[in-house]
Amino acid sequence: xxxxxxxxxxxxxxxxGVSRPTVSKYFNxxxxxxxxxxxxxxxxxxxxDYRPNIYAINQNRRLTKTIGIVVxxxxxxxxxxxxxxxxxxxxxxxxxxxxxxxxxxxxxxxTILDNLRSLKPAGVLLAPLGRTSDRxxxxxxxxxxxTILFDSNIEGVxxxxxxxxxFSFVSQTVEYLSRTGNVPCFFEMKDPANPNANKRRLxxxxxxxxxxxxxxxxxxxxxxxxxxxxGRQGALKIxxxxxxxxxxxxxSNDRLAIGFLSACHELGISVGRDEGCSIRVASHDDxxxxxxxxxxxxxxxxxxESVSDYALSTLFQLIESGGRLEKRQETVxxxxxxxxxxA
Amino acid sequence: xxxxxxxxxxxxxxxxGVSRPTVSKYFNxxxxxxxxxxxxxxxxxxxxDYRPNIYAINQNRRLTKTIGIVVxxxxxxxxxxxxxxxxxxxxxxxxxxxxxxxxxxxxxxxTILDNLRSLKPAGVLLAPLGRTSDRxxxxxxxxxxxTILFDSNIEGVxxxxxxxxxFSFVSQTVEYLSRTGNVPCFFEMKDPANPNANKRRLxxxxxxxxxxxxxxxxxxxxxxxxxxxxGRQGALKIxxxxxxxxxxxxxSNDRLAIGFLSACHELGISVGRDEGCSIRVASHDDxxxxxxxxxxxxxxxxxxESVSDYALSTLFQLIESGGRLEKRQETVxxxxxxxxxxA
DNA sequence: ATCATTTATTTACGCGCGTTAAAAAAATAT
DNA sequence: ATATTTTTTTAACGCGCGTAAATAAATGAT
Numbered sequence: 001x002x003x004x005x006x007x008x009x010x011x012x013x014x015x016x017g018v019s020r021p022t023v024s025k026y027f028n029x030x031x032x033x034x035x036x037x038x039x040x041x042x043x044x045x046x047x048x049d050y051r052p053n054i055y056a057i058n059q060n061r062r063l064t065k066t067i068g069i070v071v072x073x074x075x076x077x078x079x080x081x082x083x084x085x086x087x088x089x090x091x092x093x094x095x096x097x098x099x100x101x102x103x104x105x106x107x108x109x110x111t112i113l114d115n116l117r118s119l120k121p122a123g124v125l126l127a128p129l130g131r132t133s134d135r136x137x138x139x140x141x142x143x144x145x146x147t148i149l150f151d152s153n154i155e156g157v158x159x160x161x162x163x164x165x166x167f168s169f170v171s172q173t174v175e176y177l178s179r180t181g182n183v184p185c186f187f188e189m190k191d192p193a194n195p196n197a198n199k200r201r202l203x204x205x206x207x208x209x210x211x212x213x214x215x216x217x218x219x220x221x222x223x224x225x226x227x228x229x230x231g232r233q234g235a236l237k238i239x240x241x242x243x244x245x246x247x248x249x250x251x252s253n254d255r256l257a258i259g260f261l262s263a264c265h266e267l268g269i270s271v272g273r274d275e276g277c278s279i280r281v282a283s284h285d286d287x288x289x290x291x292x293x294x295x296x297x298x299x300x301x302x303x304x305e306s307v308s309d310y311a312l313s314t315l316f317q318l319i320e321s322g323g324r325l326e327k328r329q330e331t332v333x334x335x336x337x338x339x340x341x342x343a
Numbered sequence: 344x345x346x347x348x349x350x351x352x353x354x355x356x357x358x359x360g361v362s363r364p365t366v367s368k369y370f371n372x373x374x375x376x377x378x379x380x381x382x383x384x385x386x387x388x389x390x391x392d393y394r395p396n397i398y399a400i401n402q403n404r405r406l407t408k409t410i411g412i413v414v415x416x417x418x419x420x421x422x423x424x425x426x427x428x429x430x431x432x433x434x435x436x437x438x439x440x441x442x443x444x445x446x447x448x449x450x451x452x453x454t455i456l457d458n459l460r461s462l463k464p465a466g467v468l469l470a471p472l473g474r475t476s477d478r479x480x481x482x483x484x485x486x487x488x489x490t491i492l493f494d495s496n497i498e499g500v501x502x503x504x505x506x507x508x509x510f511s512f513v514s515q516t517v518e519y520l521s522r523t524g525n526v527p528c529f530f531e532m533k534d535p536a537n538p539n540a541n542k543r544r545l546x547x548x549x550x551x552x553x554x555x556x557x558x559x560x561x562x563x564x565x566x567x568x569x570x571x572x573x574g575r576q577g578a579l580k581i582x583x584x585x586x587x588x589x590x591x592x593x594x595s596n597d598r599l600a601i602g603f604l605s606a607c608h609e610l611g612i613s614v615g616r617d618e619g620c621s622i623r624v625a626s627h628d629d630x631x632x633x634x635x636x637x638x639x640x641x642x643x644x645x646x647x648e649s650v651s652d653y654a655l656s657t658l659f660q661l662i663e664s665g666g667r668l669e670k671r672q673e674t675v676x677x678x679x680x681x682x683x684x685x686a
Numbered sequence: 687a688t689c690a691t692t693t694a695t696t697t698a699c700g701c702g703c704g705t706t707a708a709a710a711a712a713a714t715a716t
Numbered sequence: 717a718t719a720t721t722t723t724t725t726t727a728a729c730g731c732g733c734g735t736a737a738a739t740a741a742a743t744g745a746t
Contacts (some may be wrong), residue, residue, distance in 0.1 A: 008702055019725050024704065034713090034723060055402040056702035059731055075423040075631065084418055084446055096458065099442055103427055115439065118394050161631050228635045258635050265637035266684075287420065292571045292601050294608035294637035341609075351732055361697045368735065377693060377742085399732035402701055688746080695740070701733090710725065716718080 005049040016044045017179070027052055056134075058120065062244075067095045067122040067315070068116045070109070072152070074101035075287040076255070077129065078302075085308040086125060092287035094334050095122060104193075104225040106132050106195025111241035113141040114340050123315045126158065127151035130194040146323040150311045152195050159318050159325045162311040165332035168252045169284045169300040170250075172337045176209060176298075177248050181273065184282065185216035186240075187260065189230060189254035191223060196231055197252050198286065204250070216245040226245055235299065239267055248280045248343065252297055254287035261293050262341065272341050284335070295341035303333040346655075349393040359387045370395055371500040401463065410438045410658070411459045411467040411488075413452070415495070416568050417444035419598070420631040421645075422470065425494070428651040429468060436659065447536075447568040449475050456484040464615060466658045469501065470494035473537040489666040493654045495538050502668045504660050507676035511538050512594075512627045512643040513546035515680040519641075520591050520625055521554060525618065527625065528559035528588050529674065530603065531595035532573060534566060540595050543627065547593070559588040574602025582610055590624045597630035597642055604636050605684065614638055615684050623686035627678070638684035646676040 006012045013020040018037055026033050027040050033041070044050075047317065058064045071079040083099055090097035098119065099240040102109035109129055116124060120241060123146040128138060130152045141147065142158045165265045177184040186204045188197055201217065208215040220234025238244055251257035260281055269278045272295045283290070286301030310331055318325055349355045356363040361380055361507040369376050369384050376384070387393075401407045410433045414422040426442055433440035436643065445452035452472055459467060466489040471481060473495045484490065485501045492501040506605055527549045531540055544560065545656040563577025574594065581587055593598035603624055605612060613620045615638045626633070629644030653674055 010702085020703085021705080021726090022724060025724090028704085032723095037724080051457075053402065053702055054461050055398045056731095057465075057704080059396065059398040059402060059702085059733090074417065075420055075427055077418055077423070078418055080418040080420070080423055087444070099444075101427065101430070101442075103430075114394075118397050120398075192678070228632070232635065241691040257630070262637060262639070264634040266639075289571070289601070289632060292605040294576065294605060296605070318382075325448075353732085363733085364696085364735080367693060368694090371734085375693090380694080396732055400702095400734080402703090402732085403734040689745100690745080692743070693741080696717085697736085698736090700735085702731105702739085707728095708726085711722105712724080713720100713722070715720070 001309045002039045007050050009052060011052075012048065012050045015041050015048065027057075028121065036239075051121060063122045063319075064120050065095050066099050066119055066121040068099055068119065068126075069122045070100045070102065070116070070124065071110055072102045072109070072127055072129045073104050075103075076225070078254075078285060081288055082127075082304055082308055083143075086302060086312060087232045088234065089308060094215065097110070099115060099241035100299065101128055104132075106134050108164045110134055110252060113137060117141060117145055119325070121145060121148065122173065122273070123319045124314060125150055125311055128154055130154075130196075131191075132193050145319045148311055148315045150307065153330060154195075156328065158328070159323075160251075160314050160328055161330040162307055163309060163330075163332050164196075164302045165334050167200035167203040167206075168332075169335040170200050171207050172335055173250055173282050173284060173298075173300050174204060174207045174211070176337055177338070178213060179322070180247040181280060182246045183208075183213045184248040184250035184280075185218055186252065187218045187220070187231075187234070187249050189223075189227075189234075189256070189257060190219040190221055192252065193223075193225075200252050218244075218249075227253065227255035228259040228262070231256035233259070235260040235263035236266070238294040239263060239269065242310065244279070247278060249282070251283040254283045254297060255291045257281055257297055257299070257342075258287070258289065258293055261295075261297070265294065273298075273343055274341075283343040286336075286338055290338070291340070298340045298343040299338050300335035301338050302335065306333045349391050352393075355391070355393045357385070358391065358444075359383050369533070370400075387528050405463070406465045406662075407463050408438050409441050409462055411441050411462065411464045411469075413443045413445065413455055413459070413467065413469045413471075415445045415470055415472045416447050417442075417453070418446075419568070421597075421628060424631055425647055428647060429655060432651060434654045436655070443673055445472055447472065447475075447476035449477050453480045456480060458485060459527065460488055464488060465506045466490065466662045468493055468654055468658060471497055473497075473539075474534075475536050477548060486604065488608075489658070489661045490663065491654055493650065496673060497538075499671065501671070502666075503657050503671055504673040505650055505657060506673075507539075507645045507650060508548040508677050509542035510549075511675075512678040513543050514550050515549060515678055516625050516627065516641075516643050517550045517554070519680055519682070520593060520623065520686060521556060524623060525589045525591040526551075526556045527591040527593035527623075528561055529595065530563070530574075530577070530592050530599060531563040532566075532570075532577075532599070533564055535595065536566075543595050546584055554647045560626075561587075562591075570596065571602040572603070574599035575606045576602070578603040579607035579609070582606060584613065587622070590621060592625070594624065594626040595618055597626045597628040597633045597640060600624055600626035600640055600642070600685075601630070601632065603634055603639075616641075616686055617684075627686035629679075629681055633681070634683070636685065638671040641683045641686040642681050643678035645678065645679050649676045 087097040098242040133276040153161045220229030432586040492504045496504045565573030625641040633640040
């Protein structure tokens with residue numbers, strides 16, 4: 001590295017003794033120039049630290065090498081984790097990921113999409129807020145930008161959807177719980193923002209019906225994204241009122257379960273599948289912290305890897321095919337039952 | 344919204360009947376044009392959905408309106424939470440936040456900074472990896488880009504540092520623990536990547552010395568950012584060997600404590616300050632999940648609000664003063680003791 | 687109405703790069 | 717060595733906007 005500061009591509013090209021268009025070609029595809037010139041360029045790149053101005057580059061490209069990733073709530077480690085995997089894969093594929101969180105707010109989700117549009121990304125991976133999303137806004141966005149929905153589906157919106165098979169989650173947990181003990185009741189928020197929650201409830205009802213068991217659904221109050229606190233408050237209420245229909249609780253998701261376990265501990269109720277325990281608690285998602293609850297949480301795990309892999313490969317396919325897929329396809333991956341100590 | 348698609352500012356200006364430079368002025372500062380023209384522009388903005396091309400804008404600005412936020416590990420809810428607050432404040436101040444996570448890797452931290460540099464951000468808020476950071480790389484970056492360090496300090500790097508007062512954390516927990524029961528031993532990783540960990544250990548030693556108490560430090564193995572698992576494994580080992588010097592454990596941070604509590608539960612060791620409990624556990628950070636551990640975790644809380652407020656206002660000051668502050672200042676905020684059930 | 691001041695317009699250039707077409711040079715094949 | 721193909725160069729235009737200087741128009745005070 002010398003102290004020379006190269007201010008543009010022309011200057012850089014002159015320094016090596018090649019023409020500017022050749023350098024430009026090199027940056028767009030190093031393979032497209034003769035090996036000997038490639039070597040000279042790369043040698044110079046090591047010596048002088050020149051980087052093309054990305055704003056000038058992107059002004060003249062219809063599409064950039066940026067991939068937008070939008071999640072509804074980044075403070076939820078589940079989304080942080082999946083965002084991490086997506087980012088990695090983007091980088092590996094030569095794209096630049098750009099991460100955004102809607103922080104649970106419709107207005108913010110909309111602004112993020114507006115800003116994203118003017119970033120002219122090659123593609124976008126969007127996990128929408130769900131029920132609280134502004135459907136029309138998202139639709140309009142997807143019309144202009146190649147977008148794959150993940151985690152939460154919105155029927156008919158986006159070029160494809162990649163997520164988890166809610167039925168698979170619930171069937172595994174319900175089947176396991178009823179096989180090894182009492183029949184589970186279903187614990188969930190009254191007005192879940194996430195469409196997966198609805199699908200899980202329906203799955204619960206259907207599976208209970210199939211197994212010829214009586215379903216019990218406990219709906220608790222609360223809104224927003226503080227699921228742990230909502231779960232805790234809801235559990236405290238139910239437990240104090242002794243209104244639990246069975247001694248086995250299946251929470252809609254792990255974050256509610258974390259709150260539930262917290263409430264149990266406060267009330268001195270022992271949770272687990274052991275003899276001395278008075279209640280079993282299971283859940284869905286395999287949240288990064290599910291391993292560390294007390295007791296550790298029996299749950300059904302997302303296939304993080306497959307979801308993120310497939311979402312990205314679908315997006316790349318979408319990008320290569322010029323932003324349109326023949327048919328909107330929905331792909332869901334099965335869950336994996338994780339048996340721990342809570343049930 | 345009509346179906347007309349305006350492709351550039353000239354076209355938009357022509358449509359309203361003003362000149363392009365006037366429109367340009369408006370976008371740079373709506374107050375700088377006459378109210379009557381402002382109204383006309385704003386009316387047109389509602390009718391046609393024109394947005395200036397950000398790449399063209401930024402090419403001609405020495406500095407953009409972007410603020411880079413870099414955290415070491417976004418899957419840690421602590422950083423997710425502080426990133427959320429920082430993002431909000433950026434938007435409120437009319438800037439566009441751009442969030443990056445180093446995912447615990449030096450190489451990635453370096454690439455992020457390289458990319459960030461070419462984004463020509465107005466300023467950057469950087470929470471470095473810490474000990475594993477590439478000091479020279481960060482120094483070089485800070486030389487070119489107005490940068491405020493937060494959370495982890497690197498002596499002499501960046502225009503300023505804003506964080507929490509580790510001494511205040513430890514003094515409050517140690518003082519509380521020794522006042523209400525047995526003297527705490529200090530539970531930490533052998534080679535903590537985060538400089539705060541070192542400061543906390545030193546604070547522990549100093550405070551114990553002041554109180555004329557004998558210090559005990561337990562150093563556990565493990566590297567990486569899976570603190571919960573490291574804490575759990577370390578705790579399992581210590582507890583099984585019955586090598587705990589006192590019945591009161593002060594963990595260096597909450598994530599280790601989460602693992603510690605998990606291990607206690609597995610071994611059937613009851614934690615808390617109640618009569619029947621055999622051990623007390625406390626910690627530092629007030630991690631978003633500390634409220635939901637079993638038992639809930641007694642800890643010392645960061646002043647999130649103050650740290651993020653002050654970091655950003657310092658950054659704005661830095662930006663306004665053209666990227667240089669007279670003197671590098673370090674600002675730390677005191678902790679607040681949160682008494683819960685674990686100690 | 688007159689002059690001073692603020693605000694807007696016109697004109698023109700620059701930013702750094704993508705891109706293209708034609709000409710030149712280099713590599714490969716005959 | 718000559719013909720053919722591939723790569724590079726030259727030259728030039730365009731992208732959409734920032735910005736500056738000179739001019740014109742609108743506003744406000746006297």
